[in-house]
Structures are given as C-alpha cells and as structure tokens.
Amino acid sequence: MITLRGLTKRFGPTTAVDDLTLDIGPGQVTGFLGPNGAGKSTTMRMVLGLDRPTAGRALVDGRPYRELRHPLYQVGALLDATGIHPARSGRAHLTATARSNGVPARRVDEVLDLVGLDGRAVAKPGRALSLGMAQRLGIAAALLGDPPVLLLDEPVNGLDPDGVRWIRRFTRDLADEGRTVLLSSHLMSEMQQTADRVVVLGRGRLIADAPLAELIAAG
Numbered sequence: 191m192i193t194l195r196g197l198t199k200r201f202g203p204t205t206a207v208d209d210l211t212l213d214i215g216p217g218q219v220t221g222f223l224g225p226n227g228a229g230k231s232t233t234m235r236m237v238l239g240l241d242r243p244t245a246g247r248a249l250v251d252g253r254p255y256r257e258l259r260h261p262l263y264q265v266g267a268l269l270d271a272t273g274i275h276p277a278r279s280g281r282a283h284l285t286a287t288a289r290s291n292g293v294p295a296r297r298v299d300e301v302l303d304l305v306g307l308d309g310r311a312v313a314k315p316g317r318a319l320s321l322g323m324a325q326r327l328g329i330a331a332a333l334l335g336d337p338p339v340l341l342l343d344e345p346v347n348g349l350d351p352d353g354v355r356w357i358r359r360f361t362r363d364l365a366d367e368g369r370t371v372l373l374s375s376h377l378m379s380e381m382q383q384t385a386d387r388v389v390v391l392g393r394g395r396l397i398a399d400a401p402l403a404e405l406i407a408a409g
C-alpha cells in the first residue's frame with residue numbers, strides 16, 4: 191500500500207509534484223499517466239526515498255521509505271536500466287544485492303527464472319545486455335525480496351514488441367497475485383493494456399483519477 195499526502199516537490203522554481211494526495215492499494219495496477227515532465231518519476235523517487243519531499247509525505251505501509259525495517263522485502267522498483275553496473279555481470283549484480291540485504295543466494299536463480307532469464311546467459315562479466323534483458327534483470331532485482339509493492343517507471347520504453355508484450359503480461363500477473371503495482375507511462379495505450387485505475391498527472395497535479403473503463407467511456 192502506498193499513501194501520498196499533500197506530496198510536493200520543488201526543484202528551484204519548478205514544482206515537479208504539487209500537493210498530491212492518493213492511496214494506491216493492492217491487487218490492481220494503478221497507472222500514472224502524464225506527459226514527460228508531469229512528475230511521475232519524481233513521485234516514485236520520493237516513495238523510494240531517493241528524493242526528499244519539499245512538503246507532505248510518501249509512505250509505504252504507513253512509513254517513509256527510510257524508516258522501513260526491511261525495504262527490499264517491502265517495495266521493489268524498476269526506475270530505469272542504468273542501475274545495472276556494466277562491469278559486473280547481471281548475475282553478480284543480483285548476487286551482491288541479495289548478499290547485502292540478507293536474501294538467500296538461491297533466490298537469485300528463482301528471480302532469474304521468474305523473469306525468464308537463463309542464469310548462465312547473464313553470468314558473463316562485461317557482456318553487453320540488450321535493453322530487454324536489462325529490463326528483465328532490473329525486474330529480477332526488484333523481486334529479490336518478493337515485495338508486495340512494486341513501482342515500474344515507463345517499463346516498456348524502448349523495448350521490442352516481444353519485450354513489450356512480456357512486460358505487460360508480467361505486470362498484470364504481479365497485480366493478480368495481489369500486489370500493489372504503480373506503473374507509469376506517457377501513453378494512454380499502455381494504460382488500456384495494463385491498468386485497472388488511471389491517475390492522470392499534469393505539471394505535478396492530479397488531473398483525473400478513475401477506473402480505466404470510466405476514463406475510456408469519458409473519451
């Protein structure tokens with residue numbers, strides 16, 4: 191469960207997120223829809239404790255990220271594929287993250303399996319990963335702690351059609367398993383494919399918040 195209360199972030203003269211109040215609950219995909227610069231990433235970064243709110247609060251299970259007892263087990267995120275260290279193999283990245291968070295090593299193979307990656311294929315150091323593989327690795331990392339809350343920031347950007355289909359189905363499955371999934375996109379078509387509820391952001395403000403069917407009916 192994600193709770194936003196009066197959440198606001200200013201960068202100098204720019205108000206990136208403007209007094210956002212929302213509850214994002216389990217068992218569905220909540221879509222964050224808005225053009226580039228609408229404040230989607232900044233909101234997610236505040237939920238993950240990576241940006242500090244100027245005002246208001248972003249909570250996971252009632253606590254700010256920095257006060258979570260077991261963050262890796264409570265919330266996972268795919269922000270972009272750049273978190274993967276190029277000099278390390280994909281597998282080593284997962285193994286290191288698992289180790290530093292007290293996740294049993296066998297979980298690395300489990301999450302690779304979940305995202306359909308062959309452990310041997312991603313084990314070679316320095317191997318250039320396709321964006322699709324990098325995305326899958328990023329999702330595998332986010333799933334290490336089997337967290338009930340997942341944030342996916344523009345996950346289909348730049349993927350080939352197979353990758354897009356896979357991410358959509360995987361996102362749906364995560365919600366159908368009962369997780370809280372927040373998915374951002376600048377495309378209504380992504381919302382139509384995957385979201386149950388759509389929160390529309392513009393210039394950091396909440397513009398609309400409705401079940402997908404209602405939004406489509408309203409045109």
Ligand code: ADP
Pocket residue numbers: 201204205206207224225226227228229230231232233
């Ligand atoms: P979105 O994810 O919807 O594209 P962002 O949250 O990335 O939107 O950006 C919202 C606004 O905040 C934009 O105007 C962006 O330029 C600005 N912004 C985001 N991060 C920073 C930063 N670190 N410094 C200054 N401005 C930022």
Ligand code: ADP
Pocket residue numbers: 238261262265266267268290331332
């Ligand atoms: P560290 O290796 O010290 O945990 P990172 O740069 O990997 O540092 O992560 C910074 C913070 O972001 C940490 O508190 C970590 O728990 C959190 N974090 C990293 N990856 C994820 C993820 N996929 N989902 C949620 N939180 C994450």
